[in-house]
Amino acid sequence: MPRRSAGILLFRRDPELQVLLGHMGGPFWVRKDEHAWSIPKGEHDEDEDAEAAARREFAEETGHPAPGDLLPLGVVRGAKVLTVWAAEGDLDAGAVVSNTFELEWPPRSGRVQSYPELDRAAWLDLETARTKIVKGQLPFLDRLAELLG
Incomplete structure (x- = not known):
């Protein structure tokens, strides 16, 4: 079974369309x-509802x-x-505080360190977001733009 992940693409119109990444x-x-x-997204079990x-x-x-x-943006x-779903909203990107994960770093060093899932967040216009977002998530920006006209 492939791994499953789900997330929410927050957007605002300020006055142009911006997304939180x-x-x-x-x-x-x-x-x-x-x-x-x-x-903002993460993995879930097959049994857990994606939303x-x-x-x-x-x-x-x-x-x-x-x-x-939430507005459905579909599956990639x-x-x-x-x-991924889209949602209109606003929050202070500078106040984003993420959960953490542990990783042995440097590899094979025996030192396990804690890192935030997201180390910072920002509101980005769609043009900038297209250069910043992980390539596999690009279709969601296009779907959002299409959905909002």
């Missing part, structure tokens, strides 16, 4: 910027509750099966 945390991403940003997982992961990765109304299949 998070820069992935950990030593692999620390010096990367282009295609190193992600929709419930998206809401949980949004809260864990941003430190803010997920918005109420790649290394994982990723299901």
Whole structure:
């Protein structure tokens, strides 16, 4: 079975369309910027409802509750099966506080360190977001633009 992941793409119109993306945390991403940003999302079991997982992961990765109304953006299949919803809302990107994960770093060093899932967040216009977002998530930006006209 492929791994499953779900997330929420928060957007606002300020006055142009902007999306909230998070820069992935950990030593692999620390010096990367282009295609190193992600929709707040995370893995879930096959038995867990994807929307419930998206809401949980949004809260864990941003430190803010997920918005109420969600608009489906569909599924993208790649290394994982990723299901994403969009939601209109606003939050202070500078106040995003993510959950953490543990990783042995440097590899084979025996030192386990803790890193945030997302080390920072930012509101980005769609043009900028297309250069920052992980390539596998690009279709969701196009779907959002199409959905909102």
